Structures are given as C-alpha cells and as structure tokens.
Amino acid sequence: MNLYITGTPLGNLDDMSVRAVNTLKEVDVILCEDTRLTKKLTNHFEIATPLRSYHDFNKEEVEEGIIGEMKNGKVFALVSDAGMPAISDPGYELIRKMQDERLTYAVIPAASAFTLALVASGIPSFEFTFFGFLPKTGSKKNDKLRQIMHHPQTSVIYESPHKLKSTVRGIMEIDADREISISREITKKFEQHRRGTAQEIFHALDGDIPLKGEFVIVIRGYEEEAVVSDIPIRDHVNQFIEQGMKPTKAIKMVADIKGMKKQEVYDIYNG
Numbered sequence: 001m002n003l004y005i006t007g008t009p010l011g012n013l014d015d016m017s018v019r020a021v022n023t024l025k026e027v028d029v030i031l032c033e034d035t036r037l038t039k040k041l042t043n044h045f046e047i048a049t050p051l052r053s054y055h056d057f058n059k060e061e062v063e064e065g066i067i068g069e070m071k072n073g074k075v076f077a078l079v080s081d082a083g084m085p086a087i088s089d090p091g092y093e094l095i096r097k098m099q100d101e102r103l104t105y106a107v108i109p110a111a112s113a114f115t116l117a118l119v120a121s122g123i124p125s126f127e128f129t130f131f132g133f134l135p136k137t138g139s140k141k142n143d144k145l146r147q148i149m150h151h152p153q154t155s156v157i158y159e160s161p162h163k164l165k166s167t168v169r170g171i172m173e174i175d176a177d178r179e180i181s182i183s184r185e186i187t188k189k190f191e192q193h194r195r196g197t198a199q200e201i202f203h204a205l206d207g208d209i210p211l212k213g214e215f216v217i218v219i220r221g222y223e224e225e226a227v228v229s230d231i232p233i234r235d236h237v238n239q240f241i242e243q244g245m246k247p248t249k250a251i252k253m254v255a256d257i258k259g260m261k262k263q264e265v266y267d268i269y270n271g
Contacts, residue, residue, distance in 0.1 A: 002070040002103040004077045005091065007084045007110020011188035013044055020108050021045045027077040031066070033089065037081050054078065059090050063097055070103050083112045088132040088158060113186050114156045117216035120193045121181035124220070128154040134167065142170065143249050146240070148219060149174045150253050155219040161211045168205060171219065172198040174243075179220040185213040222257075233258070233268045 004023045009015040024030055024047045031054035032038035038051055054062060066076065078085045078094065085091040098105055118125050131148060134157060135141045148155045149171065159167050164182075171180060176199040183193045194201060194209055205211060231239075233254060240250035247269075255265040 001106055002075060003094075003098060003105040004075075004108055005085050005095070005105060006077045006079050006108040008038075008041060008079050008082060010082045010111055010113055010116070010186050013041070015111065015187060016041075016045065017108070017110065020110065021047065023108055024049055024077055024079075027075045029069075029074065029076050031076055031078045031094075033079075033081050038079060041079075049077075054090065054094075056090050059093060063094055066094065067097055067101055067103070070098070071101070084110055087112050087114070111187070113183075113214065113216050114158070116186050117181070117183035117193070118154070118156055118218055120183055120186075121218040122195050123154055123179060123181055123218050125154060127221075128156060131155055131157045133158045143245060145170050146174060146243065146245055147249070147253060149178065150222045150257060152223075152256075153221045155221070157217050157219070159215045159217055161213065161215065164211060164215050164217075165202070165205050167217065168198060168202045171217075172202050181218040182209055183216045183218070184209070186216070188213070233265055237265070237269050 004027060006020050006023055007017075008020065024042065024045070027049060030038065030042070030049050030051050032051055033053075033055045035051045035053055041047075042049065042051070054066075070076065078091055080087075080089040080091070086095065095105065114130050118128060129151060131144070134144050145167070148157065157167075168180075168182075171178060176197060178198050179195065180198050180201055181193060181195040182201055185191050190213065192209065194204060196204070201209070236254045236257075237247070237250045240253055241247055245253065251265045251269060252262050254260075255262045258265070
C-alpha cells in the first residue's frame with residue numbers, strides 16, 4: 001500500500017481508532033496540514049513517525065515528489081487537522097494523481113463534522129447536500145446562499161465564528177422562518193446543537209450560542225408552495241433578479257425548482 005488516508009478525531013482524542021493509531025505508527029511519513037496540531041495527536045499516542053507539511057499552499061509543489069517517493073517504496077499516511085482528509089481540505093488532488101499512476105491507497109475511517117451535525121440537527125437527513133464553506137467574496141457568497149436556500153434537499157455548510165452572524169443574517173433575509181440547526185465544538189467539552197427558525201437562531205447568537213469554535217449549519221430544504229408552480233417562468237426568473245441574483249443564476253434556479261432543463265427556461269425567458 002502506498003498511502004493510507006487516515007481519519008483523526010474532531011476534538012475528543014478518545015475517538016481515535018486503534019487501526020488509525022497502528023497505521024500512523026507503521027507508515028514512513030505522515031502528511032498533515034499543520035505539523036504543530038498533528039504533533040499534539042502523535043505525542044498523545046506515542047507515534048514517532050516523521051511529519052511532513054501538505055496543505056493548500058504547497059500541495060502543487062510537493063505532490064510530484066511524494067509520488068516519486070511512493071514509486072520507490074515509501075509508504076505515507078494523509079491526515080487533516082481533524083476528521084476525514086479531503087473533506088473541505090486538500091487530498092483529492094493527490095488521490096487523483098495516484099490513480100493516474102496506478103498507485104494503491106486505503107481509507108481509515110473517522111467522523112466528519114458535517115455528518116455528526118446532520119444527525120444531531122433533527123432536520124430530515126434522508127437526502128442532503130454538503131456545500132462545505134461558502135465563497136469568501138460578498139457577491140459570490142450571496143449568490144451561493146440564495147442557491148442553497150432554494151435547494152430542495154437539506155443543505156449543510158461550514159462557517160467560521162467571525163462570519164457566522166452575517167451568514168445567518170443572510171439566511172434570515174431570504175427566509176426568516178426557514179428551519180436551521182447550528183452545531184459547534186462537536187465532540188468537545190462545549191459541544192452544542194440548537195435548532196429553530198433562522199430568525200430565532202440569529203437572535204440567539206452571542207447569547208445562548210457563543211461565537212466560539214467551528215460551526216456547522218444545517219438548513220431544511222426549500223419546499224415549493226403550490227402557487228409557485230403557477231407563476232409564469234419569465235415572472236419567476238424576474239423575481240430572483242429583483243432579489244439581486246444574476247440572470248444566468250436566476251434561470252438556473254427556476255430550472256432546478258421546476259424540474260426543467262436550464263436551456264428550456266432560457267429559451268422561454270428570452271423568447
């Protein structure tokens with residue numbers, strides 16, 4: 001085996017699996033985002049394996065070298081700062097290169113924050129979409145949030161403490177009564193889950209919900225009212241444009257809501 005994609009605890013070290021500990025002890029090198037954070041984990045479990053940085057800012061520079069070392073027999077493990085690698089973290093690029101080179105890998109499982117938050121939310125989880133982090137810029141973030149708020153399935157996103165309030169405010173401005181759930185510090189001492197309407201959650205921030213830790217937001221899916229299907233397509237597209245959405249995004253949104261092809265909506269709107 002050339003690589004072990006190894007999940008680590010989200011925060012509670014008791015969640016570390018025996019298989020993960022043994023794997024990290026047996027490989028030649030552990031690839032990690034932040035060597036300082038991973039060092040705390042390896043010290044706790046008396047793992048002496050050398051650590052090497054592999055993160056968003058150096059992955060393109062180091063991947064070819066890693067592949068070369070694998071071909072020469074060196075065995076690696078890949079970890080993230082917490083949870084499963086390649087989930088909103090670097091990793092999939094290395095895996096794709098390994099596939100192209102027909103190198104072998106295995107996955108050592110662990111929890112991901114979004115799955116635990118979804119389970120704890122009390123919001124339907126039979127169908128859901130994980131969107132990760134929202135775009136950083138204002139216009140792109142707003143467009144993405146509108147898309148998510150009109151997504152028919154439960155949606156899950158990650159958010160940082162200093163952006164949480166503005167994101168929940170954005171959700172509230174689109175639909176104050178939409179049911180959402182906020183989870184923070186999952187598996188840690190101050191773990192917290194809170195479900196309510198967007199408006200209720202917004203007013204709980206800074207009070208009942210401290211703006212500390214890493215947050216996961218679970219958003220109930222968009223439920224189309226019966227009258228919506230009767231709105232002419234051109235008017236429906238214009239409604240989204242009036243809300244600040246770009247025409248191409250509005251056309252795609254209406255197509256998704258009505259179960260049509262984007263080109264069909266485009267032709268009707270511009271016809």
